[in-house]
Structure formats: C-alpha cells, structure tokens
Amino acid sequence: xxxxxxxxxxxxxxxxxxxxxxxxxxxxxxxxxxxxxxxxxxxxxxxxxxxxxxxxxxxxxxxxxxxxxxxxxxxxxxxxxxxxxxxxxxxxxxxxxxxxxxxxxxxxxxx
Amino acid sequence: xxxxxxxxxxxxxxxxxxxxxxxxxxxxxxxxxxxxxxxxxxxxxxxxxxxxxxxxxxxxxxxxxxxxxxxxxxxxxxxxxxxxxxxxxxxxxxxxxxxxxxxxxxxxxxxxxxxxx
Numbered sequence: 001x002x003x004x005x006x007x008x009x010x011x012x013x014x015x016x017x018x019x020x021x022x023x024x025x026x027x028x029x030x031x032x033x034x035x036x037x038x039x040x041x042x043x044x045x046x047x048x049x050x051x052x053x054x055x056x057x058x059x060x061x062x063x064x065x066x067x068x069x070x071x072x073x074x075x076x077x078x079x080x081x082x083x084x085x086x087x088x089x090x091x092x093x094x095x096x097x098x099x100x101x102x103x104x105x106x107x108x109x110x111x
Numbered sequence: 112x113x114x115x116x117x118x119x120x121x122x123x124x125x126x127x128x129x130x131x132x133x134x135x136x137x138x139x140x141x142x143x144x145x146x147x148x149x150x151x152x153x154x155x156x157x158x159x160x161x162x163x164x165x166x167x168x169x170x171x172x173x174x175x176x177x178x179x180x181x182x183x184x185x186x187x188x189x190x191x192x193x194x195x196x197x198x199x200x201x202x203x204x205x206x207x208x209x210x211x212x213x214x215x216x217x218x219x220x221x222x223x224x225x226x227x228x
Contacts, residue, residue, distance in 0.1 A: 030214060042117065042204050042219035043155075088154065092214035098145065099214055101155045 005102050006089055012108040019076040021105040023089030024069075032065055033090045033099065034074050043088065046074075081111040113139050113209045117220025124195055125228055132190045132223045134205030140185035141207035145217070146178075149202045160213075161188040195227040 006023050013019055023032070031050045035043040049056045049065045049072065056063045062075040076083055086106050090099040114137040124130050134144055142163045147155040159180050160168040167180035177199075179191040188207075192199050202224050206217040 033216065035217075035219075040202070040222065040224065042115075042221045043206070043217070044219070045216045048216055090217075097214055098157065098160065099217065100157075103154045106152070 006087070006105045008105060009103065010106045010108070012110065013079060015079060015081055015109055015111050017079055017109075019079050019083070019107055019109070021074045021087050021107070023072045023074070023091075023102055025072075025089075025091045025102075026070065027091075027093050029067075029091045029093065031092060032063075032072050034061075034063060034072075035088045035090060035101075037086045037088065037104070039085075046087075076107075079107075079109045081109050083107060083109045113137075113207075113218045115141075115205065115207055115218045115220045117205055117223055119223055120221060121224040121226070123226045123228065126196050127194055130192045130195055130225060132192075132203055132205075132225075134188045134190070134207075134220050136186045136207050136218075139207075139209045141188070141209075142185060142211050143213065144182060144188040144205055144207045146180060146188075146190050147204045147206070149204060149222075151202075155204065158190075163188075192225065195225070197227045200225055200227045 033048045034046040037043045047058050047063050049063050060077045065072045086104045088104045089102045116135045118133045144161040146158045149155050157170050158173045161180045161182040163182045169175050182188040204222045206219040208215045
C-alpha cells in the first residue's frame, strides 16, 4: 500500500496565489520530507519535519505535520511561475528505514 | 548543499545492448546510494540500495541479473541495464544521504532518460 499519498494530484493556480498540497500516510514515522522535481530532472529536498514537530518554515514554504491524523501539508505562499513542478512527500516507516515517496502533486503556476 | 552527479542525462540504445549509468557524490562520501525508476507522471520506485564494498540490496520484483549495481568506491555507484529491451525505457534516478542514514535528507542526481529502440 502507498505510504505517502498526496492530494490533489494536480493543482493549477495563478501567480501570487498560495498553493497547498497535502500528504497522508499510514504508519508511524520518524520524519516526513518534501521534495520538488522539475520535469525531467532529479528531486530537490525542500524541508524535513520530525515527528515531534508540528510546523516548520523555510522561506515561502510552510509545512505542518499532524501525527494524530497522519497527515502533512505543504504551503507555498505568493507562488511564482518558477514554482511549477511536481512535489513529493516522503516518509520513513521506522528509525533508519529508507524513504517511501508519495505519488506527487503536479503544481502549475500560471503567469 | 551536497552534489550528486549522474551521467549520462539521456541515452538511446538498441534492444539487446547494455547501458551503464553512473552516479557520483562529488563532495561527500556516500556509503549508500539508492537507485530509482520513474515512469511519466508517477512516483519514484526504489529499485535497489547500493552499498559500498558489498552487494546491493534489491527490492522485491527487481531482477538482479538485469539491473547490475556496483558500488566500488565511496563516491561512485553504477547501474548497468543488461540486454535492454523497450520495456526498460524509463527515467532512472540515483540519490544518496550525506549522513549515511537512510531516512535523512537525500541528494539526487539529475536523472537518466533511457530509451530502448
């Protein structure tokens, strides 16, 4: 079964708007990470939030984690056309385990 | 941040030939590297975990003899697709954790698009 599932699968917004993507997972985790992938490229790490953290910020990114609901959200504020990419959440199932990636959200920011 | 270099970026080959993809950690030593396969608009599928100086650990359903992995040094892992067929056409990506811990931040190569004719 899929450990991390993002929704929506695709999101299209106008430049300047905020974009929110959600990730749900099934088992307990030690940390949850968000990655970005531009088309035809490798992934770039955005942010890591640990299970004892509830919120984390990095520039225009805000990540929340609700371990009781087994869910996380990634908020990109004041979006730019350059934010157009696929965004993946990744979770570990136990300490030291490999990451499992979700299906991703394809974000399109229209100029 | 750490840099992982993957080469080539794209390769076209004839059916039946073998293709080697290299993944190098440029500014850190990677005792572990991961190899993934990704189909268009889909997630990453972990194929194997490459361990420096020892055998790779393959995920269930991945053919070891088909996808040969060698991790001969702390900065280089290679994936060889042997006797490639059109169904092997895909985007292959490598990654490595700088700390050596599997669940920490991963640094990714830029990917290799393989097209088998």
